[in-house]
């Protein structure tokens with residue numbers, strides 16, 4: 001870190017409160033200031049180059065230097081820099097994007113609705129669901145079931161859906177009407193000898209017990225990520241989504257697929273819902289929709305959701321919900337061009353092919369003394385680190401080993417993120433096999449460098 005009083009680092013410490021950061025520790029360590037990007041790489045102000053193994057925040061599908069997105073933004077900015085969709089107004093990029101998203105959806109869908117972030121989209125999903133229940137004359141049907149370790153964002157309602165302690169502690173969350181059911185993490189939570197199918201059946205039973213205890217007539221929806229992302233890249237065990245959906249159908253509970261990470265190719269299919277046979281009523285999209293070059297998110301809803309909402313808006317006189325920047329024309333133009341690039345360059349196929357290479361290379365590390373579990377699908381993976389493989393015990397405090405290895409990885413030229421003791425990998429979808437090799441080699445060196453600290457006796 002540049003210690004001069006007027007350095008960017010010093011000014012960052014002086015003026016900037018960071019997202020998801022220990023603000024006191026930051027005053028000592030300072031920031032990593034990223035200056036530019038090129039393909040799967042980013043460079044800091046000191047000129048150090050890194051493989052961005054998280055695609056920023058699980059989001060930059062097409063890499064960090066895609067000229068066509070810059071041109072799409074510039075064209076739209078010159079033509080119509082802002083408009084909105086309030087009061088029946090529309091503009092071409094939004095009409096095109098709505099049509100594209102509804103047509104791309106893997107299940108029959110009816111309408112797209114636009115927001116600016118994953119959190120806003122999930123808050124909007126909750127409001128749509130409540131509005132629908134009232135429209136149907138079922139005002140008691142307001143509870144939404146999410147999952148422990150699920151991640152759905154940070155606004156008040158979305159953070160309540162999120163099932164992670166750091167998003168609730170000292171924020172006085174969750175709000176009422178949000179329930180959390182079990183995490184589908186077989187490696188961590190299965191009973192000894194319990195198969196994946198048996199574990200999935202037990203989780204579906206847990207869900208049904210929760211529904212019955214609360215009263216099925218009070219449960220409006222279930223929300224889940226096809227693969228849990230920020231909760232540690234938890235890949236659902238065999239049979240999980242099938243068994244969960246059987247419970248939801250039995251009690252007429254809506255299903256919201258939060259595709260904010262999985263959407264647009266991450267798992268080797270266009271949507272995570274396809275990879276896991278999920279048939280959602282609402283799909284929540286963001287991040288890779290525009291490769292995060294500009295903020296935009298969307299909900300795609302089916303007629304079961306749209307029709308009652310339309311009736312209720314007619315009764316009241318309007319659907320009283322909308323964001324100034326929702327469906328911004330420049331962001332919509334960038335999203336359209338980004339989706340075009342994903343299709344043209346078959347980045348979904350690349351996620352499948354190069355993803356298989358990433359998964360195979362990481363699985364070779366399963367025998368490393370610090371590796372507890374390797375999991376993932378396509379171009380999303382996590383390696384869970386343990387101090388003791390048999391007991392799955394962490395090294396001292398939970399997350400200490402994750403932070404140690406993540407720091408070493410950064411020194412070795414790879415930016416990743418540790419979710420507790422799980423090191424996540426979610427690189428841009430354009431990554432090549434050679435770049436995956438460089439990434440995994442650096443990870444292996446980092447694990448080896450950590451080992452003497454974790455096991456001083458060897």
Ligand SMILES: Cc1ncc(COP(=O)(O)O)c(C=O)c1O
Pocket residue numbers: 057116117118119120122151152153154225229230258259260261286
């Ligand atoms: C699955 C999922 N849903 C929602 C969100 C929230 O999105 P945002 O940070 O844009 O509010 C995230 C962000 O990481 C996410 O991973």
